[in-house]
Amino acid sequence: MTTDTPPRAAEAGPRRLARQRRRRSAIRFWTRYRTHRAGLVGLAALALFALAALTAPLTVGSDVADVTSAPGLPMESPSGEFPLGTDRFGRDLLGLLLWGSRVSLLVGLLAAVLSVAIGTLLGITAGHFKGGYATVLMRVTDWFLVMPTLVLAIALATVMSRSLGTVVLAIGVTSWPTTARLVRAQTLAVESRPYIERAKALGGGHWHIMSRHVLPNVMPLVLAQTTLIMSASILAEATLAFLGLGDPTVVSWGGLLQEAREAGAVSSGDWWYLVPPGIAIAAVALAFTLCGRAVESVLNPRLGVDR
Template sequence: MTTENTGVRKTAGDDTAAAGKPPSVRPRALAWQRRRASAARFWRTYRTHRAGVFGLAVLALFALPALAAPLLTGSDAADVTDAPGAPLESPSAEFPFGTDRFGRNLLALVIRGARVSLLVGLLAAVLSVAIGTLIGVTAGHFRGWYATVMMRITDWFLVMPTLVLAIALATVMSRSLLTVVVAIGVTTWPTTARLVRAQTLAVETRPYIERARALGGGHWHVMTRHVLPNVMPLVLAQTTLIISSAILAEATLAFLGLGDPTVVSWGGLLQDAREAGAVSAGHWGYLVPPGIAIAVVALAFTLCGRTVESVLNPRLGVSR
């Protein structure tokens, strides 16, 4: 009897090992393993798109000098009291982009301005997408009068000029980077809200949502465990697309004199060039570098966003 029982136990152990499902694997570890595999698949598909890889390389080309700006330009690059050159010098070996109206090195200012422009663009895009996702998911889940009210508010924001609303907010609030972030974030969320609501309505019709509700899942459980993970790919693609718009909006507000005057940004450099009469004086080194930087970075984020959209939704058929 002992020998037979031992043999049975060995056979059961062999069957368990052959099944390839060790009992020690935890659900959380399995979830992280699946996420890593999904991220690897995403990157393998992403790098086959030449436009997306080009956009990523351009962003790295701007982001790395921006992160290392204090080391590359020094801590006093923006100081107007101890400028290294004469005002409005032409480009030279010492000053590749020339100098501004205070005699500061324009190349150093463009590098430092990248930190502010990229930071404001990222924060404003995150705020915009967070508001849009919250309204879109809740409006798609609860429906009824709540969805009607939220969608009418969204429609109102959609028909109003975004730049006009941002200028109005930036005018009545104090002039700071936080004001610019809030002004851009609270005026650019309606598109995300409508897209997320449409995706939420599609997800809510799937059978596993009905099973979750039948098993006692509440509103919070359904929205956070089932709906939100399914709309996150759309949210990620929308974030990368909104960043470019946010950078352009920040540059516009700074150019109009509504930004923080104590920090250096690309839009602020364009405003300084306008006030210094760089166009009439023919000092193009004052205007061209920050303007090209804004256009190139906005284009790079757009390329990355379109590629992310194509990878997450292959039916779009974006060219490689």
């Protein structure tokens, strides 16, 4: 007497094996990552910044940026009531700093994701199709590489409406060339392997090769590149906001620096208006860089990144 295996049971086996492989890969990644002390410091700092951003509505309230309900006097120095002093409207700078982390981190994340997505798509297709398409695409990439990214972002932000979407778009569409170059080089290396030739011989199409074979092999590079680009995106957002090209209706770290400049904090010596946002921008950029270097070292041990 024979019994047929139910289709769902037959499908559950491969799915269970795939979950187990992913779980083992995650455990192996974390085991290697935690040996990098600098990466752990960066991860802890990012966790604190993320916690501050997520809990800002509870800790400081959504009315912290309201000018009409400012609790203090303009340009008060740090005190027990206002640990970081007040701005030119009498608003609590500590509350503004915590609230501004939401915008700065969000814009940095979205801009980095957009930049990496564009670079990954163009890099994989250029490495896979080759020929005239790849030549034209790489020449366009070279043009973007030699042009200053910040200048292009400023030009886009100037001609478009002042909003967070404009800032994300301006940063994302001008910072993808490095990712495209790296992903294309990795794609060419992957497609030179024998199993790609076997997949093509068995009838694998372009989409199958790129999605099932190339993309999984370039994802470690994409992940490391994302963490590194996020620090640059946050710095770019702060620069655009400092130049007055950000969304004037929201609070961000770059916007606080721009307001401090307009209020004359530099000439008047009101350091509490300038230093905290600057330190926050530098700290979160450094944290992302440390995490990115650690991830890159874990995924590619041959790099030999210092721990």
